[in-house]
Amino acid sequence: xxxxxxxxxxxxxxxxxxxxxxxxxxxxxxxxxxxxxxxxxxxxxxxxxxxxxxxxxxxxxxxxxxxxxxxxxxxxxxxxxxxxxxxxxxxxxxxxxxxxxxxxxxxxxxxxxxxxxxxxxxxxxxxxxxxxxxxxxxxxxxxxxxxxxxxxxxxxxxxxxxxxxxxxxxxxxxxxxxxxxxxxxxxxxxxxxxxxxxxxxxxxxxxxxxxxxxxxxxxxxxxxxxxxxx
Numbered sequence: 001x002x003x004x005x006x007x008x009x010x011x012x013x014x015x016x017x018x019x020x021x022x023x024x025x026x027x028x029x030x031x032x033x034x035x036x037x038x039x040x041x042x043x044x045x046x047x048x049x050x051x052x053x054x055x056x057x058x059x060x061x062x063x064x065x066x067x068x069x070x071x072x073x074x075x076x077x078x079x080x081x082x083x084x085x086x087x088x089x090x091x092x093x094x095x096x097x098x099x100x101x102x103x104x105x106x107x108x109x110x111x112x113x114x115x116x117x118x119x120x121x122x123x124x125x126x127x128x129x130x131x132x133x134x135x136x137x138x139x140x141x142x143x144x145x146x147x148x149x150x151x152x153x154x155x156x157x158x159x160x161x162x163x164x165x166x167x168x169x170x171x172x173x174x175x176x177x178x179x180x181x182x183x184x185x186x187x188x189x190x191x192x193x194x195x196x197x198x199x200x201x202x203x204x205x206x207x208x209x210x211x212x213x214x215x216x217x218x219x220x221x222x223x224x225x226x227x228x229x230x
């Protein structure tokens with residue numbers, strides 16, 4: 001059944017006419033409830049990381065160069081707010097710049113990936129979490145190397161390669177010496193100027209031929225061994 005307009009049963013008594021714009025200038029989410037994601041928010045265990053970053057920045061040539069340029073210019077910002085110094089920390093685009101300290105960078109990734117709160121969220125989610133507060137030029141590359149060594153990630157990640165099909169047995173040869181298997185036995189003691197053995201085996205009869213040779217034998221030499229011995 002289709003109702004074209006509201007009847008007396010579906011009309012609420014507390015509804016009034018002329019209140020179409022009663023939601024204007026109403027704030028559903030207050031400003032103090034929102035944490036600005038463009039600002040660096042660091043607390044808890046990360047406070048110790050900040051101290052390590054302050055000590056490690058002196059070892060980074062790029063950071064030293066930027067700091068010297070800022071000091072020469074006599075201001076706190078450089079290159080249109082791209083680089084900034086704040087509380088002895090170098091900020092790049094409002095994010096803490098992490099110097100070229102491999103151990104320090106791995107510690108930051110561990111904090112955002114291996115701790116119970118992080119829950120091993122994978123490569124790209126962890127990268128997004130790290131780059132909320134920190135920045136360095138090789139963050140994606142370092143993240144990939146870290147995930148490749150993570151036991152949990154390797155066990156839980158989806159496999160992208162095709163599934164292995166059932167093994168198909170080789171056809172049984174109809175005659176002897178139709179299908180051969182060939183291999184070399186190398187690194188043998190030198191005897192009569194020979195240090196390797198060419199092994200040729202027939203798949204049907206399992207008859208094998210052993211031919212003494214050397215490791216330096218090239219393709220032409222193998223052809224001659226076949227012609228003369230097999």
